Amino acid sequence: ETGVTQTPRHLVMGMTNKKSLKCEQHLGHNAMYWYKQSAKKPLELMFVYSLEERVENNSVPSRFSPECPNSSHLFLHLHTLQPEDSALYLCASSRDSGGNYEQYFGPGTRLTVT
Amino acid sequence: AQSVTQLDSHVSVSEGTPVLLRCNYSSSYSPSLFWYVQHPNKGLQLLLKYTSAATLVKGINGFEAEFKKSETSFHLTKPSAHMSDAAEYFCVVSENNQGGKLIFGQGTELSVKP
Numbered sequence: 456e457t458g459v460t461q462t463p464r465h466l467v468m469g470m471t472n473k474k475s476l477k478c479e480q481h482l483g484h485n486a487m488y489w490y491k492q493s494a495k496k497p498l499e500l501m502f503v504y505s506l507e508e509r510v511e512n513n514s515v516p517s518r519f520s521p522e523c524p525n526s527s528h529l530f531l532h533l534h535t536l537q538p539e540d541s542a543l544y545l546c547a548s549s550r551d552s553g554g555n556y557e558q559y560f561g562p563g564t565r566l567t568v569t
Numbered sequence: 570a571q572s573v574t575q576l577d578s579h580v581s582v583s584e585g586t587p588v589l590l591r592c593n594y595s596s597s598y599s600p601s602l603f604w605y606v607q608h609p610n611k612g613l614q615l616l617l618k619y620t621s622a623a624t625l626v627k628g629i630n631g632f633e634a635e636f637k638k639s640e641t642s643f644h645l646t647k648p649s650a651h652m653s654d655a656a657e658y659f660c661v662v663s664e665n666n667q668g669g670k671l672i673f674g675q676g677t678e679l680s681v682k683p
Contacts, residue, residue: 495635497676545612560605561612562612563612
């Protein structure tokens with residue numbers, strides 16, 4: 456285990472539902488990240504938080520709403536998703552948000568939008 | 570701008586034979602380079618990283634990679650493949666002035682035949 460946990464591991468939701476993904480890191484890191492991994496595509500960075508402040512938002516649609524209440528927890532709130540949003544959502548953390556710090560990944564949440 | 574290209578989408582080797590996964594990068598500044606591995610239905614695990622120290626980097630599970638600035642390459646090797654090495658491998662570049670943003674290659678799927 457990497458010290459980064461994600462719940463739930465699998466989620467099926469309709470387009471009108473509202474759900475949240477949760478990520479928790481037990482590494483004492485200051486930076487946390489959300490990535491989207493779709494089939495046959497490179498990982499896409501969605502959001503970066505450093506010391507609970509959002510420092511990057513990569514043109515992600517507003518139907519994805521992140522929340523970072525403290526440096527150990529990160530949420531991704533989902534509402535009115537589209538079928539093309541079905542993917543593996545990965546959370547990661549690193550000591551700080553500088554480019555030379557390795558990121559530690561959670562196991563991911565497999566999301567299916569019906 | 571930084572980018573990373575993994576030259577093979579799929580590599581197949583026999584157990585006990587060497588592994589070579591190729592990666593070329595493009596970077597305007599001094600890059601950090603990483604290799605991550607992803608087993609089916611799991612998150613990404615760091616294999617090794619290069620951050621301007623020794624050009625030959627040793628990682629976990631017998632993998633190593635050599636940073637060659639003149640060739641802008643960071644190929645991953647292992648002398649002898651094991652069945653458990655079958656997975657997806659990602660080459661990743663990060664520039665130290667880009668606030669933790671990792672750029673992922675498209676991945677190389679490694680198959681190991683008995």
